[in-house]
Amino acid sequence: MSTVDKMLIKGIRSFDPENKKVITFFKPLTLIVGPNGAGKTTIIECLKLSCTGELPPNARSGHSFIHDPKVAGETETKGQIKLRFKTAAGKDVVCIRSFQLTQKASKMEYKAIESVLQTINPHTGEKVCLSYRCADMDREIPALMGVSKAILENVIFVHQDEANWPLQDPSTLKKKFDDIFSATRYTKALEVIKKLHKDQAQEIKTYKLKLENLQILKDAAYKCKSAILSALHISLKLNIEFLAG
Ligand SMILES: Nc1ncnc2c1ncn2[C@@H]1O[C@H](COP(=O)(O)OP(=O)(O)OP(=O)(O)O)[C@@H](O)[C@H]1O
Structure with missing residues (x-):
């Protein structure tokens, strides 16, 4: 079974771009508690994005997902999520996704700048970095975890704004079930x-x-x-x- 071990977040939503925060997940259960606005939803959003490449529903194509440069008093902020997980085959893998939000003359510009998968060579113990196109990485991680993208998205890391999808119209519901199964x-x-x-x-x-x-x-x-x-x-x-x- 695949397990999520650790996640580093910086520069995402209210997470500071200068100070990385590391969340360690415990087995068999991790409870995330905190006051409103503490960042609980952001943690789930980062887990979902790391595994599937899907931005949260309210992220305005990434613009409101990265820490706002205006809040940081900068013209550009960089965001990064590093997720360390064990694959279904028991291998340790680190997935790194980096983003950038830049204040241009009239608008903000969002960019996903890097996606890397890091594995450890079992023979030499060396880190092996594989740089991926985002689309390939979005396919690769669910395959390594042994869980389909649809289950990661709609069942395991379902966003609170989308949690009522089972009550949606019949055609959306059918599509979701078709994807899940x-x-x-x-x-x-x-x-x-x-x-x-x-x-x-x-x-x-x-x-x-x-x-x-x-x-x-x-x-x-x-x-x-x-x-x-x-x-x-x-x-x-x-x-x-x-x-x-
Ligand atoms: N782009 C952004 N830049 C800076 N801060 C942001 C940005 N987007 C959201 N925030 C802040 O991040 C926090 C979001 O926290 P989040 O929704 O993860 O908290 P929560 O613990 O899930 O809260 P709740 O219990 O209300 O659901 C809010 O305080 C919000 O103001």
Whole structure:
């Protein structure tokens, strides 16, 4: 089973960009308690973003997720989340995601600047860093954890603003359930099987028609053969009579 061991946060929401905060997760349970605005939701948001690459629903495309440069009295703030977890296979892996929020002349600019996976080479004990495109990393981490992205997003690290998704409209609900149970793959497989079945039924129909045609030709060939044989028979008989007579 995959477990989350530690998380470092800096420069995210109210977390200071200059002072890193490290949260250690205990087994089998960690309770997060604190007054309103202390950062409990931010911790869950960081866990979800680290594992799936998904920003929180209220993050305005990342702009309000990174510590506000105006609050820090700067023109630019850098945010970083480092998550140390054990993969389903028991390997220690660190996932690092870094971001930047810059105050431009008329607007803020949000950028995801780096995503790195760090593993430890079991033979040499050396750290191995693999730099990833965000999209690849978002696929790689759920695979290492042995949990689908849909379950991480909608069940394990579900955001408090989205916790009522089971009460949403039927089509959204169906899509969520399809994602969670990977039903889309089965639906696609069923579609492929149905198409194969249809194609093969069409092929059988064509072969049946060909068989009927061949049967007609075979009957005609037999008829020709017996006509030729009886003609030969008559001509042989006439020849014998002629020779005898
Ligand atoms: N972009 C930002 N820059 C600086 N601070 C921010 C930013 N976005 C949110 N905050 C602050 O971060 C805090 C958010 O905390 P969070 O929602 O994680 O707290 P919480 O412990 O979950 O609170 P609650 O118990 O009310 O749900 C708030 O104090 C908010 O003002």
